[in-house]
Amino acid sequence: MIIVINDVPGMAADPDKIQAFSNILMAFGEGKHVLWMPSKKVLEIIESGEFSGRNLKILHELKDSARLTKSILNEFDFFIDVDFTTRSSTGFVEPNRLVLSYFHFVDSASVQLPIFVAENLSDIDFYILGSKVHLREKKLLSAYDVSFRHIAGGGNTTITSFRYNLLRNELVLCVLDSDKKHPAAGVQTTAARFSKYPLGWGVNYWLHILECTEAENLVPWKVAEAVLSEIPGTVCQKFLQLTPEIRRYVDHKEGLTYSNALDADAQHGAEFWAAHFPAVFEPESWICEPLGARFLEKCIEFMSGITIHKLAEMIDDRDMPYVNLCRMVASWGVGPKRAIR
Known part of the structure; x- marks a missing residue:
């Protein structure tokens, strides 16, 4: 994910803010998330002497990469905007900001890779392959990758996993088959169990039910x-x-x-x-x-056996529903290809 921190007011006097910032910084250093902060603000933190050792090294990398990172913000569907002025998260703000309080990141578990919930692990693999095509189209494939913690299981397992991870304060991307075999039909089986959750953006999640029958389509x-x-x-x-x-x-x-x-x-x-x-x-x-x-498995095997560049050449205007969904997947899972050593 792309995390944006515009400022960290009052951080020096607040241990929770220091912890949250340190956790985000470490996740960036480990290559789990992209991080952008104005270089001027990063320099102020460096000069404050608050951080040393590995964190200081990561801060210098953050400052040096600020201009390049800022240039990619609009290539994705959203980014996380961390608010250091309140303990309450605002949620999604149009057009492209998921505003979360710094307090969300005080627990280091909250800066791990995002959760991707689907009915089958193969579905997740399929969408990640498409998300890498988005990176390729934006000329970002050499420096960035797409990674998640994969959670799969049909029937009640899917909704149970979804709820469980939300209760643990995780950020969750969930994509489900509709299993509709007629445009006038309602969503079936697994997707129907999610009826209590609004589609699109909710509290700490983005939920999508395919308009077509299933991933194969x-x-x-x-x-x-x-x-x-x-x-x-x-x-x-x-x-x-x-x-x-x-x-x-x-x-x-x-x-x-x-x-x-x-x-x-x-x-x-x-x-x-x-x-x-x-x-x-x-x-x-x-x-x-x-x-x-x-x-689907045979198609994934074929897609995995060719380069992302070749795969991109095989996608055309008929595939826009897949392209659009995979752009959101890329927005959730994008991270630096290499950790900071």
């Missing part, structure tokens, strides 16, 4: 084509006939027949599938053939 088109082209038969051909709108609600693992699509229209009282396919379509013909239970 966001696999970049050219990546999917590369993976499916290795399968004999018409699987790839059928997949490439889909439009982005149709693909959004197709169950990639199980596939979708025309008759099942019409049944979904009837169940939800809205013609979505029928509006996209002619009535002469054979009832048992495939709109999308089953891509298999390991489709």
Whole structure:
């Protein structure tokens, strides 16, 4: 994450402020977070003699990197603005500031890597790969990386993990499948258990439920084509006939027949599938053939096996929902690629 400290009024006389600042400084030095502070303010702290040893070395690095770090603030969806004037956190402030009190950081546990909660560890890997494409697009890949503590588990485990980490004062990013197979359907299973939590920004969290069915629906088109082209038969051909709108609600693992699509229209009282396919379509013909239970894993293996530069070249305008989500993931997990030695 990017942490911004504009000033530290009264720090010398307040042990809690000193502790919070020291914890943030150490996390920056360990490469867990990006830190920016006006170089003039950093110099004042250096000259105060309050810090020595490793902390002093990190302060000098913070001062020297201030101009470059400031230039990247607007390349991400948000940054943490630490308020040293109050013990109460404000929360998210439009357009791009998560305002937290210094008191949040008095416990060193609060400056560890952020928590990423999802239903499967593979989902997290998938989104992190996309977040690195964002770094590449902003020419930041050589100096920065994206890292989290990964928390996964389906069913009740997901909501339990989410609540548990919030109670521990953690900062939590949570991305869930909607499991919707029709635009008129409500969110299903795991996501439905989060109904008490507002979507988007909440207290110490950002919660997102996919507008499509699940992570598989966001696999970049050219990546999917590369993976499916290795399968004999018409699987790839059928997949490439889909439009982005149709693909959004197709169950990639199980596939979708025309008759099942019409049944979904009837169940939800809205013609979505029928509006996209002619009535002469054979009832048992495939709109999308089953891509298999390991489709996402195979795509992740493919994406991991090529460079981020090559992956970026395989992403186009059809993949904007994935691109936009991964920009937020990058904003949560960005940190220096190297610790300060």
